[in-house]
Amino acid sequence: MAYTIPETIRSTATAGERLLFRTLKTYLPDDYIVYFEPEIRGKRPDFVIIGPDLGLVVLEVKDYTKNTLFQLNHDEWTIISAAGEQTTVKSPLKQARDNMFHIVDVLKKDKNLIHLEGKYQFQLKFPYGYGAVFTRLYQKDFVQEGLYAVIDPNLCLTRDEIDPDKETFSEENLFEKILNMFIVPYRLRTPLTKEEIDAIRYHLFPEVRISAEFKPPVPYQDQLLLSLHDIKAMDLHQENLAKQIGDKNRLIRGVAGSGKTLILASRAKLLAKQHPDWKILILCYNISLAQGIRQMIHHMLNEPDSLFDFDFTKEDGKAETKWDNIIVRNFHEWLKYDLRITERQIPSILEKLEKNEAILPMYDAILVDEGQDFESEWLALISKRLNPATQSLLLVEDRAQTIYKRKRSYLQDTGLSFQGRSKILNINYRNTAQIVKFAWDFYRTHSVLKNKVAHREFEGEIIAPQSTRRKGPEPGIFKAENFAQEMNMVVRQIQKLHEEKNVPYSEILILYRVKRTHRQNIIDTIKRSLEQGQIPYYWLTEDETAKRKFSRDDNTVKISTIESSKGLDFQAVFIVNVDNMPFPLEEDKEREVSLLYIGMTRAKEYLCLSYSGESEFTKYFERIREERQNSKDTKEKYVR
Template sequence: MSQTVPETIRTSATAGERILFHTLKHYLDDDYIVYYEPDINGYRPDFVIIGPYLGLLVLEVKDYTINSLHRLTKDEWIINSSSSGLLTEKSPLKQAREYMFKIQNTLKKDVSLVHHEGRYQAKLKFPCGYGAVFTRLTQEQCIRTDLYEVIDPVFLLTRDEIDPDKDQFSEEVLIEKLLNMFQIPFRLKEPLTLEEINRIRYHLFPEVRIGKGLEQPTPYRDQLLLSLHDLGTMDIHQEKLAKQIGDKNRLIRGVAGSGKTLILASRARIIKQKHPDWNILILCYNISLSRTIESLVRHKMSEPTDLFDAARTDRNVMEGISVRNFHEWLRNDLRIKEENLPTILDKLEKGETILPKYDAVMIDEGQDFEPEWLKLIGLLLNKDTYSMLLVEDRAQNIYRRKRSYLQDTGLDFRGRSKILQINYRNTTQIVNFAWEFFQTFSETSKIVAGSLEGQEIIPPQNTKRKGPEPLIIKAESWLAEVREVALKMKELHEQKNVPYEEMLVLYRVKRTHKIGVVDTIQQTFKEMDIPSTWITESFASKRAYKKDDGTAKISTIDSSKGMDFQAVFMLNVDNMPFALEKDEKREVALMYIGMTRAIEYLTISYSAESKFTRYFDEIRNKNSQLKQLRHVHK
């Protein structure tokens, strides 16, 4: 079964389009991608098929009947329309051919997709084909009316060739015809790689881009970019979600690292392109995350429609889009104090006060929102659009909110929800390490795969991307611990080429009755020439947060939600569970959040004892025993 984008065809599609859609979905192999009516730089072919051994194929679909065909040439068709009379149209095959040439010209600009020498120099490495599909005509009718004199049968599919309910249908014939719809047919000796397919998708479908442009990767990101799931391009499942979320309320529940925030940013771009006049609000809980989301959305909105067009740099790129953390929005945009919320909600429901309305609202980390907050947002959502996207991960629920979305927002998400179980951000080693910790200290009875009801937590699934095992440092003193971490950071920077701006240092509290946690970190980094920024020093520093400034970041675990860094260091873990925190589950969630910020390198350090460090001691002992066994066998 092929991957289709969108996953289901629109209800207004013709009967013939629906038949072809389902046939391509069920009879092509798993590694084929079928796009229905994609928007490619402003033009919309009916179907685009990408396959590792096929190449790229464009299909134009028509529901003509015998009676509707008036006069035909190879270039121009006069169609007898029951509603509009005689209409002159471009030949469907010519239309498909023009779409194909436009796609070819776009892809040829990518040096990675063309030959660099020989007889095919400057031509694409893979074939591009085109064809027409007549969903209401049979082969017999085409022969009887001499239609094949106008269109070569090699480039034409008829109803009996695409409809599995017809006796003449043959899966083998269908595949053979698709493989032969090429002017210069040649079989690929080697299939298109995943990277090449992703590059094709990157150029043709800009909304799937979630990171920086395709560029020569620096050494420390080689493994990341060449992995099974490239963080520079959304995977097929995420692309479906971003495109198919719909115009009404939707809920996405996903594990850490599953791309929830990236889907939200892509969705913002898609909505703004469809509805330029809409007022869009994007909310989250913490300030640092709001700056991250704003930067991501701004990048998406500035991105050129075609990779080779100039990017938008005007100040109005974010016009009509507000990105706020909840309290900033409440205080600055609505001019409301949180203690007055009950009164405001009552007045809104009675129609006694007026506040700004939003055509679309997107909420990141929705598990952190209080019921009253969600109720306020629901009341300010345009009732004509009801466009709300809410994403959450209950494993990261550090504020223990209880909710009923129907009661809190007035919106029913049942049947309008999606689950993302695959963690793409972290390596297999980090995912397993973090999840085993979470399961050890959490209520495993509430961990249920595939459920959207109640307060269940979704277990993550791994990609095949590998990396080093998380490092556990047990030091003799707090000062020795910080120095060991600093040495590890310098080692990664000098030997693995990891920029300091891709390093995140996490702490639970800035000082205890014994030590000044942040003071020691900052002083040690200064002595060892490690540039750093304490992003959670104040409200001002949180608002000014910028990742790519050349410095390592120092942050509370709470404020790291939604972030990801190549290397993450969790220090002073012996201070967890924090003595003054009554809810140990919150401490478990915080540890899990901190661990899953790491893309490739994770370090846990401590210099005293706690419930959590005893767990990490056991892991250290097991790892030490395994090393000794390997040494003996050698």
């Protein structure tokens, strides 16, 4: 069964489009991707098929009958409408051909997708083709009406060739016909790799882009080519979610690292593109997360659809684009600067809004990240600032990351039901398999909510994460004599990662639970140790100004509380002073469990926990350390 985007076809599609959609989905191989009406640089081909051993095929679908057709040639068809009027249109094959070359022209600019030498120099590495599908005409109709004189039989599919209910239908024939729609004479010697398919998606669908290393276009003989490396794009499930969230109110529940914020940002971009007149609001709880989302949105909205539209004469490689219709705020910033109220005023404001006695800004779409952190009254206020005509509210949450006690009933809070309007993201893309297992084992062992874990949709409150197959080192556990020694170890490890593993300082994060205790000043020791090691740093949580000025990419090691790291991720994360967890003054142990789980899942590749004292959590990690040591000793003994 092929992977379709969108997952299901829209209800307004024609009967013929729905039939072809089901047939392609059912009978094409599992590793094929079928796009229905994708928007590609201002054009919307009916179907685009990408297959590792196939290449790329564009299909145009027509529901014409014999009575529809009046006068035909290779370029133009005159058809008769249901009202009896004659209209001249472009030939279906010419439409498909033009759409195909529109796509090919985009892809041929990527140096990694073309032949650089030989007979097919500057042609795509893979075949590409096009065809037309006639959902209400049969092969006998083509013969009787002489249609094969203007339509190449190799480039068209008829009803009896796409309808499984017809006796003449054959899966093998369907596949063979699609294979024969190519206009280039070569076949793929080796299947397209995942990286090459991701590169195709990266160019055709800007909304799936996450990041890539790329150099400005450079002349290669008589061509101007771009070179992309280390491409990161949304996976197909994430792309489907971003494109098919649907209208009205929606809920996305996802595990840490599943790309929830990325999908939210992509959704905001799509809405801004589709509705340039809409006023769009993005809210979250943390100041630093709001700044991170702001930077993500800025990057996504300012990147042109075509990377060849970059102005490389500019210092940052691109011209600045203003998107005044998207506002990103943390909740209390929104209250202060946009609504001009305080949190204490919310109950009275809700009453006044109910009586139409207050005038506050309205929004056509509101997207809420980390929804589990929002109070009921906050959500009630948000829902009342939403345009009732659009009802475009997107809530994104992960209840395993809940660190604030909030009673939750979205129906009561917002007046909107999310039943049947929810999606689950349970694959963790951020962390290595080792980090996912390490963090989840800890959470499952200590959380009182462990009995509410959901392994499938709607079975419980907490979603169990599934990891990708990306491997990495086991998370480090280090015990020191005192905190100064602990920080000396952290500094040595940062230097090693930076010098030996080429991890930039901007990809390193140090997390702490509290900045000082009666015994020692934690933050001063962290800063002093980094200064002695000549490591540049930025104290993200020094104050509100520091949070608002936070730049994800500046070349410094970031220092933050665990709370303020929500929604962020770094290649390497050091959680220090773990013996201060659970924090003695925190009555809610569940919050401490969630906090440490959040901290651990910020790490994409390297994770290290360190402590110099003892607590309930460090006892757990000590047992893991001992098990690792015993296992190591046993192996060494066996080798000897």
